[in-house]
Amino acid sequence: MRTTEPEQLVDQDDSDQRIIQRVLAGNRDDFTMLITRYSDPLYRHALCMTGSPDVAEDILQLSFIKAYQHLAEVRGRFDAWVFRIVANGCKDWLKNIRRSHLSYDEDDQPSGFATPEEELDRTELRSDLDMALSSLPASLREAFVMKHVEGRSYEEMADLLGTTVGALKMRVHRAREALQALLEEKYA
Amino acid sequence: MFHDLHSDGLGDGQKGKRPGQPERPLADREVPLDGNGSMQSTAIADAVHAWLDGEATESEARRADSNREVDFWKRLDEDLAARRRLRTPAHLQAQIMNALPMHAPVVITPWWKREFVVTPTSAIVAATTLVVAAAAATAFVLRLPH
Numbered sequence: 001m002r003t004t005e006p007e008q009l010v011d012q013d014d015s016d017q018r019i020i021q022r023v024l025a026g027n028r029d030d031f032t033m034l035i036t037r038y039s040d041p042l043y044r045h046a047l048c049m050t051g052s053p054d055v056a057e058d059i060l061q062l063s064f065i066k067a068y069q070h071l072a073e074v075r076g077r078f079d080a081w082v083f084r085i086v087a088n089g090c091k092d093w094l095k096n097i098r099r100s101h102l103s104y105d106e107d108d109q110p111s112g113f114a115t116p117e118e119e120l121d122r123t124e125l126r127s128d129l130d131m132a133l134s135s136l137p138a139s140l141r142e143a144f145v146m147k148h149v150e151g152r153s154y155e156e157m158a159d160l161l162g163t164t165v166g167a168l169k170m171r172v173h174r175a176r177e178a179l180q181a182l183l184e185e186k187y188a
Numbered sequence: 189m190f191h192d193l194h195s196d197g198l199g200d201g202q203k204g205k206r207p208g209q210p211e212r213p214l215a216d217r218e219v220p221l222d223g224n225g226s227m228q229s230t231a232i233a234d235a236v237h238a239w240l241d242g243e244a245t246e247s248e249a250r251r252a253d254s255n256r257e258v259d260f261w262k263r264l265d266e267d268l269a270a271r272r273r274l275r276t277p278a279h280l281q282a283q284i285m286n287a288l289p290m291h292a293p294v295v296i297t298p299w300w301k302r303e304f305v306v307t308p309t310s311a312i313v314a315a316t317t318l319v320v321a322a323a324a325a326t327a328f329v330l331r332l333p334h
Binding site: 025031032044053064071072172173179180183 | 229
């Protein structure tokens, strides 16, 4: 599972700050580097939180536009700041939209499964997990996605969400137990 | 799978809500639970949680008589692994760049941090204003009944 070393974070933060200064000085195109650097984990977060690729794209686009417009206000790490914009965008969307189920398609994702049966199993599991995730309260879903999809440590999650490691552990544990209750009959 | 190098080593002593604990108000941006707020759940052995958190090995989790749970989570991880590989759609970066304003982000400096340039004209205006204000204040004070 991916984790980020502290030294790497410091280097990356320095590099982010240099890019931000260039963008603020008028080099608009340099903002692409920040998008390239952070869009994948942010997209995964938005997609797993909303269950819809279109909504995830919209949230990501609006978040980066907001980040660009308020770039002069960045205090501390850019990645943590932009993550909070995206996470709040997802929560706002979830608050306003009550949906039953939306599954995302992975047409542009390579398939690593050899047989049609395996592919079918995979699609079914994905769909069931989507459904189960969408039934979780947003705070549990967010914690589960950050831990198991984004591969973040509890300390990193606590830093990003402004809460304690203990509270996040509890949320992840509760999310696992709820998901297992929903899926174990079929998959255990 | 699920290994986390940043394990915090905290126990699981904070589970659930105490009976009789009053409902707390929803925090900003918190999404309320569906319906009556109930959620089905199945207790998972602590050893399995520890394994999923990267704090124990798979064999330690299996030793806790949790083979079924371990197999279930390994199966689920097949899908989670696919989600971990998801990439941003190729067109999105260009789409975002096209949607950005053409001008540089506005740097708003508070007035007390702004550079103050003194020109001869502004110095004369400021000095005159100061003298007039001082004279007006003095005249007002002298007119007050003692």
